Every structure is written in C-alpha cells, then in structure tokens.
Amino acid sequence: MRSYLTTIVAALAAAAIAFFLATVAHRLTRRLGRRSLLMTELAEHAHRPFQVAATVLAVQFAVRFSTGYAVGAQWRQVALHALVLGVITTVAWLVASLLVVVEDVALARFRVDVPDNRHARRVRTQVVMLRRLTIAVIVVLTVGVMLMTFPSVRGVGAGVLTSAGVVGVVAALAAQSLLGNVLAGLQLAFSDAVRLDDVVVVEGEWGRVEELTLSYVVVQIWDDRRLILPTSYFTSKPFQNWTRTEAAVLGTAEFDVDWSVDVQAMREELRRLVEGSELWDGRVCVLQVTDATGGLIKVRALVSAGDAGSLWDLRCLVREHLVGWVRDHRPTALPRMRAEVGDAAGALPWQSVTPRRPVRRLPEAEVPDDARLFGGSEDGDARSEAFVGPEEPAEARR
Structure with missing residues (x-):
C-alpha cells in the first residue's frame, strides 16, 4: 500500500x-x-x-x-x-x-485579399492539400506504433507479411476509386489546373471553388448552392476555368433585332453605357453583327470586367439598357415578321430600291474600335496574335 x-x-x-x-x-x-x-x-x-x-x-x-x-x-x-x-x-x-x-x-x-492573388491561391491550395496529407500520415503512423506496443500484434507480424501480396491486391481493388481521387487531388494541387477561389463552369453551373480536398471539390454556385464533385472529375472531364491566368474575363449579350436598326447608334449607346459604369474595366467594348438570317440580325455586345461577378452584373446591365434603348429610341428595330402584298415598286420606305438620302460610309481608317474584336486597339491586336499568330515576314514566305 x-x-x-x-x-x-x-x-x-x-x-x-x-x-x-x-x-x-x-x-x-x-x-x-x-x-x-x-x-x-x-x-x-x-x-x-x-x-x-x-x-x-x-x-x-x-x-x-x-x-x-x-x-x-x-x-x-x-x-x-x-x-x-x-x-x-x-x-x-x-x-x-x-x-x-x-x-x-x-x-x-501569401495574401488572398488582394486583386492579383493567383500565386497566393496556388500556394494556399498546395499547402492545404499537404496539411491534410501529413495529418493523415501522422494518424496512420500513430495507430501503427500504438498497435506495435502489443506483443500479440508483433507476433502476427510474420503472418501479415507472408500474406501481404494477397492483401495488397484486395486492398488495391477495394480502394481503387479512393486512391484515384487522392492522386487526382495531388495532381490538381501541383498542376495548377484549378485552385481555391477559382471561378469555374462545371456541369453547366457557374461558381467558385470553395474547398479542395484529396477526395472531393466543393464548388459554390452563384446562387449559394454547393456542387460537390470528386477530384477525378477535374482530371478526366473538360471544364471551364475563368481565372486560371487572371481574374479579368470577357462576356457577351446578344440581341435579335430588325434589319432597320442603326448599328452605329447602338454601338455608341453601348460605349456611353459602359463608360459610365463602374463595373467595366476599360479593356473591351465591342458591338458586332454576328448573323443576318431568318429575317432578323443578331447583334452581339462584348464587354469586359475585372472579375466574374462584375461581368455577370455588367452583362445584365447591358441587356436591360439596350433593350430599353431599342424600345424607346428605335421602335422600328424591334423584331417583327413582314408580309408584303402587291407590287414591290411601291412608294413605301422599305420598298425603295435606292436609299432616300445618301449614306455616308466611314473610311477604313475611321472604323471605330467598338466594331473590331481582333484589332483596332492594343488589346485587340494582342488578341489577334493569340488566336491567329504573328504575321509571317515576307522573306520567310519567299
């Protein structure tokens, strides 16, 4: 005692x-x-x-x-x-x-609360993945060391080693999906294909990568839903990453209008709108006619913003404003179906073969930048080289 x-x-x-x-x-x-x-x-x-x-x-x-x-x-x-x-x-x-x-x-x-945080998000993703992996390794080693303190466990060690081949095959078959996701998670962390806070489009949904683990990825959808995908999804299927190189992105707003629309006036109205909006980053503002079939023409407005959220709001603003502008200032440009009865040589304005007043054509040198996506500005020239390639010198063509 x-x-x-x-x-x-x-x-x-x-x-x-x-x-x-x-x-x-x-x-x-x-x-x-x-x-x-x-x-x-x-x-x-x-x-x-x-x-x-x-x-x-x-x-x-x-x-x-x-x-x-x-x-x-x-x-x-x-x-x-x-x-x-x-x-x-x-x-x-x-x-x-x-x-x-x-x-x-x-x-x-590495701060992520700054505008240019791509490198910081990449490092944070890698560190978080390594943290999860090291903690898992520590837990496994701890359990192994604790089991080795029991004499009975040490006694069956020889039998376990003898059947290690069979157990390894069975475990590999049973954990094939899990190991595939773990390897895919490590590949994502170090290949820089996707990072935390990246804006992606997967399964038709637009959202932000909220969590990235060894086995799954959580994407926060724009309406606050969560889309949970296995990490192997991002290594086996195509997806859109809007912020892989930078946060600034381009977006479109399309309109079906009548042939009588004044495209130049619509282009100038788009320029006036985006210049007065804080959502526009000042890079791209282009309005082009991309199609003219079926009795209507398709007008596409292309604008840019500093991030995906601002771009979404800017595209909605462009749609709302230009729809109202066409309705109030160009009502004849609203979509309509024509049915003409009688002689085509009538006196109606749309039956005239020649224009009633001469139309001033802009020389090629005066074509505004808002009408050209690939060229016309420094940003447009850079975009043209990226999609087409630099012009080949005359000596090389010979």
Missing part, C-alpha cells in the same frame, strides 16, 4: 510540475508573440497539445521510477503500457499542431 501511495503522490507531483512549467512556457511564448508571428501561432495552436504531452510524459516517468519491479509488477506493467499509449498519442498531436503552425506561418506571407 505504501508503494501505491508513493506512486500516486509522485505521479500527481510530476503532473503538477509539468503543468506549471507548460503554463509558464505558454505565458512567455505569448509575451514574445507580440513581435513574432511564429510565437503567436505557437501560443494559440501548440499550447494545449504541449501541455497534455508534457503532463502525460511526466506521469509516465514518475510511475516508472517510483515503483519497484517486484512490488505490483502486473499493475505497474498495465499502467506503464497505458501511459506509453498516451505518450504516443499526445506526441503525435503535438507534432501535428507544430506542422499546422509552420503551415500557417508560411501561408501568412
């Missing part, structure tokens, strides 16, 4: 000393953390696992050195084994928290 009491007192004393020392270290770390981000992260994330690990380790040493081998041998063996398992668990917890601290300090250097 005296031996048991001695062990209990020694264990409580060791736990109190370890708890006190961990608390003192925590206070010193917090004080130093006023000038160091690393110390701040250690004080916030590593304090509790360090405190628990130090206490369990101190109790384990106290029980080991305060009891004899002859007195209470069975009780001592069970207690020490339980304490060893506790030490392994708390040390693994401490290591995982230290890795989280290091990753958070590394991520603090």
Whole structure:
C-alpha cells in the first residue's frame, strides 16, 4: 500500500510540475508573440497539445521510477503500457499542431485579399492539400506504433507479411476509386489546373471553388448552392476555368433585332453605357453583327470586367439598357415578321430600291474600335496574335 501511495503522490507531483512549467512556457511564448508571428501561432495552436504531452510524459516517468519491479509488477506493467499509449498519442498531436503552425506561418506571407492573388491561391491550395496529407500520415503512423506496443500484434507480424501480396491486391481493388481521387487531388494541387477561389463552369453551373480536398471539390454556385464533385472529375472531364491566368474575363449579350436598326447608334449607346459604369474595366467594348438570317440580325455586345461577378452584373446591365434603348429610341428595330402584298415598286420606305438620302460610309481608317474584336486597339491586336499568330515576314514566305 505504501508503494501505491508513493506512486500516486509522485505521479500527481510530476503532473503538477509539468503543468506549471507548460503554463509558464505558454505565458512567455505569448509575451514574445507580440513581435513574432511564429510565437503567436505557437501560443494559440501548440499550447494545449504541449501541455497534455508534457503532463502525460511526466506521469509516465514518475510511475516508472517510483515503483519497484517486484512490488505490483502486473499493475505497474498495465499502467506503464497505458501511459506509453498516451505518450504516443499526445506526441503525435503535438507534432501535428507544430506542422499546422509552420503551415500557417508560411501561408501568412501569401495574401488572398488582394486583386492579383493567383500565386497566393496556388500556394494556399498546395499547402492545404499537404496539411491534410501529413495529418493523415501522422494518424496512420500513430495507430501503427500504438498497435506495435502489443506483443500479440508483433507476433502476427510474420503472418501479415507472408500474406501481404494477397492483401495488397484486395486492398488495391477495394480502394481503387479512393486512391484515384487522392492522386487526382495531388495532381490538381501541383498542376495548377484549378485552385481555391477559382471561378469555374462545371456541369453547366457557374461558381467558385470553395474547398479542395484529396477526395472531393466543393464548388459554390452563384446562387449559394454547393456542387460537390470528386477530384477525378477535374482530371478526366473538360471544364471551364475563368481565372486560371487572371481574374479579368470577357462576356457577351446578344440581341435579335430588325434589319432597320442603326448599328452605329447602338454601338455608341453601348460605349456611353459602359463608360459610365463602374463595373467595366476599360479593356473591351465591342458591338458586332454576328448573323443576318431568318429575317432578323443578331447583334452581339462584348464587354469586359475585372472579375466574374462584375461581368455577370455588367452583362445584365447591358441587356436591360439596350433593350430599353431599342424600345424607346428605335421602335422600328424591334423584331417583327413582314408580309408584303402587291407590287414591290411601291412608294413605301422599305420598298425603295435606292436609299432616300445618301449614306455616308466611314473610311477604313475611321472604323471605330467598338466594331473590331481582333484589332483596332492594343488589346485587340494582342488578341489577334493569340488566336491567329504573328504575321509571317515576307522573306520567310519567299
């Protein structure tokens, strides 16, 4: 009984000393953390696992050195084994928290709340994926080490190794889909195909990548729904990434109007609208007639914005304004079906063979930039080279 009491007192004393020392270290770390981000992260994330690990380790040493081998041998063996398992668990917890601290300090250097955050989002995606992978590895190793402390588990080790080939084949077949998603997640993290906060179009839905894990990707749809897809989807099927190189994107608004519409006046109205809107980024404002069949012409307005959200609002604004403009200022350009009865040489305006007044044609040099998508401006010239390629020199053609 005296031996048991001695062990209990020694264990409580060791736990109190370890708890006190961990608390003192925590206070010193917090004080130093006023000038160091690393110390701040250690004080916030590593304090509790360090405190628990130090206490369990101190109790384990106290029980080991305060009891004899002859007195209470069975009780001592069970207690020490339980304490060893506790030490392994708390040390693994401490290591995982230290890795989280290091990753958070590394991520603090890359801000995502700035306009040009493509590189920061790429690094954050890779670090988050590595964090999940390292924590999973730590958990697996911890469970393995804890199992190896049991003699019965060590005894069946030879049998497990003997049947490792069969077990490996069965496990590979059973976890084929899971392993495929894990490898696809790692491929996405390091191939830069998709990152956190990227704007993508998948399955006909437009949204933002909210979460990227080793097995699945969560896409936040524009109406706050969540589309959850396996990571293998992004490596096996095509999808649109609107922000892979930059956040600025182009968008269209199309109109079916009558042939009598004044395209130049509509083009000037589009320019006036976007120049007065804060949604436009000043890069592209083009209005072109893209089709003229079936009794109507199709007019396409192409505009640009700094990000996908602004582009959506700008496209809606262009549609609303130009629809109202055609209705109020060009009512004859509204879509309509014609039926003509009688002689085509009548006196009606649309039956006239020659225009009633001369129409001034703009020289080629005076064609406005709003009518040209590939050329006419620096941005248009760059777009033309990207889609067509640089002009071949005359010497090379010869």
